[in-house]
Amino acid sequence: CLATLIIMLVGDTYTLINYVSFINYLCYGVTIIGLIVLRWKKPKIFRPIKVNLLIPITYLAFWAFLLIFSLYSEPVVCGVGLIIILTGVPVFFLGVYWRNKPKCVNRLIESMTCWGQKLCFVVYPQCGSAEEE
DSSP: OHHHHHHHHHSOHHHHHHHHHHHHHHHHHHHHHHHHHHHHHOTTSOOSSOOOTHHHHHHHHHHHHHHHHHHHHOHHHHHHHHHHHHTHHHHHIIIIIOOSOOHHHHHHHHHHHHHHHHHHTOSOOOOSOGGGO
């Protein structure tokens, strides 16, 4: 969010749309790759919707063409998009990967989550523990 705010203050809306479009296409492709890998490595798990593998492979071929064309035609925009994605890596390590966090860090993360839920009306906020109620 901070990176997006900075880009909105510095750049124009067209540039921001280009950044977000590249990020979206990159995430869609990675998701399809994940689907194919799971279908190959764990073919027996339950799937509510199962499609022929030809559909995601065809989508992935078009995705690769569009991504390579984007990288060729606008490398700066794609580079900034990759930098925006990589800003999430420290957040992942601080919030998910680091298991034995001090209590103050856990409280900070929980309060930020609650604040974000209230701000965005994502879910009904349940701040604090259930014992307090």
